[in-house]
Amino acid sequence: MKKIVLLVLFALCIGRSWAQMHAYSTNFTFSETNFVDTIPIELVNGQILFNAEVGGVIRKFCFDTGSSQGTIFAQNGAILYKELGNVLSRDGVGHQDTTKVAMLPNFRLGHLEVSGYVASVFKQQVRQNYDAIIGFDIINKGLCCKIDTRRNIMILTDRRDVFDREIGYSIGYKLRWWVPYILVSPFKRHWDEVLFDTGSRQLFTMNKQSFDKHVYKSKQVNAQVEQRVKGHVSIGSMGAERPDEVAFLKMERLRWDNFVFTNVRAITTQGASRIGTDILKYGTITIDGYRRKITFIPHDGRDSTEVNNKTYSIAYVPYQGKPTVGLILPGCDEYKAGLRQGDMLLEVDGQPLKSFLDFQHFPFVIGRTYKLLVRTKEGKNKMVMITR
Known part of the structure; x- marks a missing residue:
């Protein structure tokens, strides 16, 4: 089970709402000013989670800097909300649609009470370990933040100078769709x-169109491609990205300011190029909402580190509501067993999979062999035996 969950989450592009901010109110407020608050966090499957008290009940929230504002899931039911209307939103893989906008009830985050917080309402595409998302609007409101996963804390403050003595590698960011974009090499x-x-x-994923431009400009880029496979891996809040060529990269280095990550494996997707939470394995991050800069502070104080991360061989995505092989590498165990890109999983050991969530909740056991009933892209059914 652990292996399958990791494969799905590895491919996951967590839903974010790049909504038209001017179309609705984001005038949420904090109960305090001139504060420094330390909030316990945990890193679960690459997600920064923390507790928030909502109506006297502890709920799990996720801090997502790739989301311009909050997100809540329509069918979850854990948090009641007040609908405010509709807005045009764009998810992390480029889908665009009209979504509902809602105001969350007041909630307590550490010692802060947050009032009037606005969130987009989405249908849950994949299983989540949390009830709601807090987006980058909390930084845009005028806060600074430090994330330290070694100490399992996040420090929030409205003071400008709290992190001024932190020595690290800083990059200024620009807001696009109200989320932070930086330049890396x-x-x-x-x-x-x-x-x-x-x-x-993922530490790094690259937009496929951007990658193609880099390849066109230099032969040394193409030399860092390990494989090219047709498929799709990322899942946005409105569904999976469209199928396209996916390049598997073994990059000589990834440069953040004057800090260098070496031997980095990455893939291309249809969404934006991005730096993800795996960077927190190697150091802490501070975000300065006043000066609009992000600072990476290495754990070991050096100016480089070897990543040498592993890639994956198969990814599952929802298609027509069903679990489907979004990408599979020729030569992997699942490929040898008979799975192919586009195969839709219908049953596991005779148990129907009515949805992608059913697949995620299935109690797979590592080392056990399972009989899958799958339907090919051509509409033919076949049986495949796989060992987790």
């Missing part, structure tokens, strides 16, 4: 605009 003499996205797990 994925290849020598190449720069890429990326979203700093704590809703994404």
Whole structure:
């Protein structure tokens, strides 16, 4: 079970709402000023989670800098909300649609009470470990933040100078769709605009169109491609990205300001290029909402680190509500067993999978063999035996 969950979450692009901010009120307020508050956090499957008290009940929230504002899931029911109307929203893989906007009840975050917080309402695409998302609007409101996963804390403050003595590698960010974009260097003499996205797990993923431009400009980029496969891996709040070529990269280095990550594996997707929460394995992050900069502070004090991360061989995405093989590498165990890109999973050991959530909740056990009933892209059913 652990392996399958990791495969799904590895491919996951957590839903974010890039909504038209002027179309509704975001005038939420804090109960205090001139504060410094330390909030316990936990990193679960690459998501920054913390407790918030809502109506006297402790709920789990996720801090997602790739979301311009909050998100709540329509069918969850854990938090009641007041609908405010509709707004045009765009998710992390480029889907665009009209979504509902709601105001959450007052909630307590550490010692702060937050009132009038606005969130987009989405249908839950995949299983989540939390009840709601807090977006980058909490920083845009005028806060600074430090995230330290070694100490499992997040420090929030409205004071400008709290982190001024922190020594690290700083990059200024620009707001696009009200979320932070920075410039990093994925290849020598190449720069890429990326979203700093704590809703994404991977250290680095690259937009496919941006990658194609880099390849066109330099042969040394193409030399860092390990494989090219047709498929799709990312899941936004409105569904999976469209199928396209996915390039598997083994990058010589990824440069953040003057800090260098070496031997980095990454993939291309249809969404924005992004830096995700895996960066927190190597240091702490401070976000300065006043000066609009993000600072990386390495744990070991050095100016480089070797990543040498592993890639994955298969990813599942929802298609027509069903679990489907979004991407599979030729030669992997699942490929040898008979699974192919586009295969839709109908049953596991005779138990029907009515939805993608059913697949995520299935109690897989590592080392056990399962009989899958799948339907191919051509509409034919077949049985496949796989071992988790």
